[in-house]
Amino acid sequence: MSTKEAYKQKIEAEVELAQAKLAELRAEAKSSAADARIKYDEHIGELEQKVDAAKAKLKELSEASEDKWEHLKDGAENAWDKLSSAVRDTAAKLKDKFKD
Template sequence: MSTKEAYKQKLNAELGLAQAKLIEFKAEAKNSAADVRVKYNEQLDDLQQMIDTTKEKLKELDNAGEDAWEHLKEGIESAWATLGTALKDTADKFKKK
């Protein structure tokens, strides 16, 4: 297995976990009071957007050749770091409710 393929599999697995967490947060938001739910839904929409951005970066990685994918890695790492921070922040907010 190439380094690119291993990297892609790792990120796809992590992205799957992020999507599962988003589903969990959405279920928790449904059980919140209406005013709190609106606030959570806005944050969850942002989180969904970050997941979609990360998916797009992974598609770019799929289309990149063996030599070019290293150049995309920085953008993917940045998108993933942003998503990871947002997931942690969202989890912290749900714990405080």
Template sequence: MSEKELYRQKMKARLDELMADIDKLKAKASGASADVKLKLTQHINDIEVKVDEGKAKLAELGNTKEERWESVKEGTESAWEALKHAVKDVSAKFK
């Protein structure tokens, strides 16, 4: 298996983990008061935009030729970090 494919699988696994965290936030929102639910839902919607960006980067990575994938890796890392921080921030705000 190529280094690119191993990296893509690793990032996909990380994304899946964060999706589980997002599902927990959604469950928390469903049981929250109306005010908290509204705020949490807005944050979740913002996070889901970042999830879509992450998925797009993974797709781009998968479609990139083997010799050029390192250049796409930076964008993938950047999208991953933004998503990870967004989930952590929202989780911390609504403990």
């Protein structure tokens, strides 16, 4: 397996984990009171945009030739870092803010 393919698989797995966390947040939002649900929905919408950005970078990376993908790797890592950080921060904020 090439380094490019291994890296692509790693990022795909991490994006899937972020999407699973978003699904968990959506489920929590459904069980929250109406005012809390609005806050959840706002934060989840922002996270979904970051997931889409990470997926776009991943697609760009996977379509790049072997000699060009290294240059795109930094952009993909940056998108992943932003997504990962946002998911963690948002999950922590929402859980603290809307504890039952």
